[in-house]
Amino acid sequence: MEVVSAGSSHTAIISLGMSCQSSRQIRTSLDVLSGALGEPFERERHFFDGLITPVGGMAALFEDDFPLFTRDQIEPGPGHPTWLPYGIRFLHHFRVEDEDADIDAHIDEELSRFGYLRDKFADLANRRRVVFVISNSQNNLTEVAVETEMGSIAFHAGEMNRLQTAVDRFLGRACEYLVVSYPDRHGGITHPELTVLQPDHSEWTGDKAQWRALFQDYFDRPHRLSFAV
Template sequence: MSAEGHRTAIVSLGISCQSSRQIRTHAEEIGHQLGEDIQPARHFFDGLIAPVPGVARLFEDGFPLFGSGDIRMGPHHPVWHPYDIHFLHHFRDAAGTVDIAGRMAEELSRFGHMRGKLQRLSRFERLVFVLSNSQNNLTMVQEETGLTDLHFEASAVGRLRHAVEHYLGRPCEFILVSLDGRHAGDLADEVHVLSPDDSEWTGDKGQWRALLLERLAENRQPD
């Protein structure tokens, strides 16, 4: 999940589940620091594998919702073309078997609702997006899904920022979280590089807590 208060929203833009997991984990502490009630809130990219170039293109295209012909079976998981967004946890029946046609109506309803929530994010006084590629098993996920854009490249990140702000019609804050070797050198001053941890995908809570609280304190508006 991502998280929202009455003035502030902290929202995951992928590229995987670690961003949303850590935002949810630290929502209460973030709220204490910001002086408002911050609660977990579901958002569009929370459970998706969503590479930066694909998400940028989605916003540039006006954020259309997928139709029945847009979701196709990729290696192991459904993929939203042409955005290379992978649904590892959706379009599955009760037994966990992929059933794109059978689950289409339910997923359209689910993601249509969350797209509406995303479109309403402009109402918040402070809007912070979190992107991370620090999930340890992303290399395995990349091999399993055929994901091509795992690294953070400056041009792609810049394109995404512009596309998001243009779509929402307002400036936003962006927090980038990565590991050594997973981001371009020209992003070194912008990326929070985590030390290695032994989790499969969740990440190190202590490191995430420190960076989120530090970054969110930087631009806090006085009450």
């Protein structure tokens, strides 16, 4: 499974989770992004591409100035290695392929990987345009939430506002936020760039046609910025 975000020399389109679907659909829409924006987009790996990232935990992470995890903050569960106190789950790390997770065996490797990606994220402050994609439309996210004791996966307006405010403050600039959800998961939020998808039958990847259409619609419109203060 390859899940990566995308970028050009001027623009970055980056997943903020809360699961792998955001980065997967960015990757499969490179031609749409390039055509709509008139610049060649390439795959870019970023910190949150393959993580399960509860919105409230992400907000707290950026409010704390986005520190890198330490060994004592990574717990073996529930379900998968979990970064406390932020509740970020590593479903695809601290392991080799399908082996069971072994935090101690892989901690140095993961600290090196994520330290590099954390610095790369901070460098987004220098891009002319940064668009973050946040989605909870991955079908198996319900199962993952039960397995990892995440609780509700529905969006909450207060948490979304906190996240945008904290990310903008961390980067020292206003960014754009494209929010994607399902009819029973958007939590009644009134985000100006909320797209509600019709449920599909994929396990985790999502409906490519709906995602390509929402990217085309969004990037065909005039540049817009975060509503977070």
